Amino acid sequence: xxxxxxxxxxxxxxxxxxxxxxxxxxxxxxxVFWYQQNKNNEFKFxxxxxxxxxxxxxxxxxxxxxxxxxxxxxxSLEIQSSEAGDSALYLCASSLWTGGREQYFGPGTRxxxx
Amino acid sequence: xxxxxxxxxxxxxxxxxxAELQCNFSSTATQLQWFYQSPGGSLVSLLxxxxxxxxxxxxxxxxxTKERRSSLHISSSQTTDSGTYLCAIETSNAYKVIxxxxxxxxxxx
Numbered sequence: 001x002x003x004x005x006x007x008x009x010x011x012x013x014x015x016x017x018x019x020x021x022x023x024x025x026x027x028x029x030x031x032v033f034w035y036q037q038n039k040n041n042e043f044k045f046x047x048x049x050x051x052x053x054x055x056x057x058x059x060x061x062x063x064x065x066x067x068x069x070x071x072x073x074x075x076s077l078e079i080q081s082s083e084a085g086d087s088a089l090y091l092c093a094s095s096l097w098t099g100g101r102e103q104y105f106g107p108g109t110r111x112x113x114x
Numbered sequence: 115x116x117x118x119x120x121x122x123x124x125x126x127x128x129x130x131x132x133a134e135l136q137c138n139f140s141s142t143a144t145q146l147q148w149f150y151q152s153p154g155g156s157l158v159s160l161l162x163x164x165x166x167x168x169x170x171x172x173x174x175x176x177x178x179t180k181e182r183r184s185s186l187h188i189s190s191s192q193t194t195d196s197g198t199y200l201c202a203i204e205t206s207n208a209y210k211v212i213x214x215x216x217x218x219x220x221x222x223x
Contacts, residue, residue: 001158040215042215043211089155091157093211103159105149107155107156
């Protein structure tokens with residue numbers, strides 16, 4: 001079973017507020033992914049890291065979203081100015097490597113933007 | 115178009131019946147995983163099966179790589195199997211995992 005830890009489990013913010021969520025990957029997993037799952041069950045890849053380096057990110061992430069995976073600290077995903085459309089389940093996953101390796105998911109942070 | 119398509123979108127069974135879930139994908143997959151998502155949202159990896167047949171407990175997955183399809187068979191379904199089953203692939207030219215929309219399974223007592 002996955003040992004990826006995500007906090008908080010639930011997050012409620014007003015529009016325009018910052019929303020920050022954290023992820024501790026499985027021990028020994030250098031690759032971390034962030035996904036957004038909307039109410040239609042659609043997953044959207046946001047960004048991934050290998051150790052502290054960004055491997056890939058989508059345009060949306062580059063504008064209002066920021067993420068980092070500092071050494072010896074939890075990874076984090078922050079939305080600078082929350083919008084109603086950001087309400088979703090944010091899932092963090094970790095993996096041993098990027099190609100052909102299983103991803104292990106945390107329980108997610110459910111963000112509600114009022 | 116959607117790269118990972120799952121069918122059926124929803125399935126209702128009586129306890130004890132078998133379930134057959136399908137996943138078709140449009141890109142070459144270097145990895146394929148079946149996940150279970152509980153009503154609360156937690157994702158659990160069930161099987162990792164990029165090719166061939168794998169078993170675990172009451173679950174059997176068969177992936178035919180050349181035909182870009184995978185199936186998940188749940189035998190003797192139980193009410194606790196109710197939830198969403200997601201198929202996800204990782205392609206050779208992307209680091210990310212691409213998910214289908216899932217099959218919502220409801221097992222009646």
